[in-house]
Amino acid sequence: MPDDTTTVAALKDAMRRFVAERDWEQFHSPKNLSMGAAVEAAELMEHFLWVDNDASRQVVGDPARLGEVADEIADVVCYLLAMSNTLGIDLSDAITTKLAKNAVKYPAEQYRGRYGAEDPGKTNK
Amino acid sequence: MPDDTTTVAALKDAMRRFVAERDWEQFHSPKNLSMGAAVEAAELMEHFLWVDNDASRQVVGDPARLGEVADEIADVVCYLLAMSNTLGIDLSDAITTKLAKNAVKYPAEQYRGRYGAEDPGKTNK
């Protein structure tokens, strides 16, 4: 199921079936699922804990580590798919809505090459 | 762009454009993106910090709060879409692969109604 042809609904359905087959809806409160997502996000982060930013990019050339990282990303997203199922959230809508808000908050002209308001940009670096 | 018709690739493309328009690829190391995902996952969690599991489910009936929660979920997923772009990861494949691994790790018959190995299940509760 590659990204090109897989809808978000298909992934949500796969997650819903996985949960239903185990009768796990009872554990999937928004509180617990948010904790699960945070725990998995921390495990993802742990892969890059002691390396510099540049070194962290080199994971691209390490297939074994890259596979582990993909697994951790999937873990976080699975909890958020489950949460979207539990709460009846349309995730694609939520993402496009948030990107539109962020486009207003961070106008491209003003933030080009600056990560945020406190970043003076290249001239002062 | 509803979940039914939106592919993961379309969301990745939207994220890629957002990043490219701001020349933000330079900030999007795997290390930084994993931190961003963890920060947003914590903000999602904060919505449910002081309530019990049952009370956290009631967010469904609170449209304003539900919108905030959807925003936070979107924030986490956006960082993971960006990370998938940076690392060339097929997110749909990663998710279906992980669900298949978890199906082996947690056989439905054995874990029905039990959140994990340490949960004795309902008969002993």
Added chain:
Amino acid sequence: MPDDTTTVAALKDAMRRFVAERDWEQFHSPKNLSMGAAVEAAELMEHFLWVDNDASRQVVGDPARLGEVADEIADVVCYLLAMSNTLGIDLSDAITTKLAKNAVKYPAEQYRGRYGAEDPGKTNK
């Protein structure tokens, strides 16, 4: 070294020696240490992921689990002791200052039995 007689400075010194003996100051940037604290806080949280609030209190009666929890708490604090060393922060001062700020933010009369502004308190529960 029990809490009754151990100063925060003694713990900071123990941490400083541990780091110096391994020449680890080079890895102990504030960025890395904050990630380490967040990773360990997530591991602490994982112990309570699937249980309700009430059940999480029962860890008191489970010495093995309680020891694991104490270990995780120590891990988080160790990173914050290291960060205080790196940044020259007086942790005791920081804590008493923060408690004083919080006492103003959450006046006892107003917040007794309420976790925050959105908690109506017992009469409406």
Added chain:
Amino acid sequence: MPDDTTTVAALKDAMRRFVAERDWEQFHSPKNLSMGAAVEAAELMEHFLWVDNDASRQVVGDPARLGEVADEIADVVCYLLAMSNTLGIDLSDAITTKLAKNAVKYPAEQYRGRYGAEDPGKTNK
């Protein structure tokens, strides 16, 4: 109350009083407190999200930012002091015990200048 003369017990007592004055013991389950610690650890981390390791060290020279960082560190530790109170954990003992375990896990000779088993050390860097 500087680190030199402040015992951990004194900080735990200050936290215990703060909680008792607000009748907040009811909210301070280990589950909730672990979430609180993780949320605050993420807020600490957010200060260093987009900067490199070297740049994150420059917070030492920025008194305003340093004060904010000290506040966030205090927030995390406060939750862990509260958790130690709730669970009857001697935090100083937990920390010295953990440092002793880590001294065995990371012998100084073997890990000098290496952050972990996967770090080849300076000669290969």
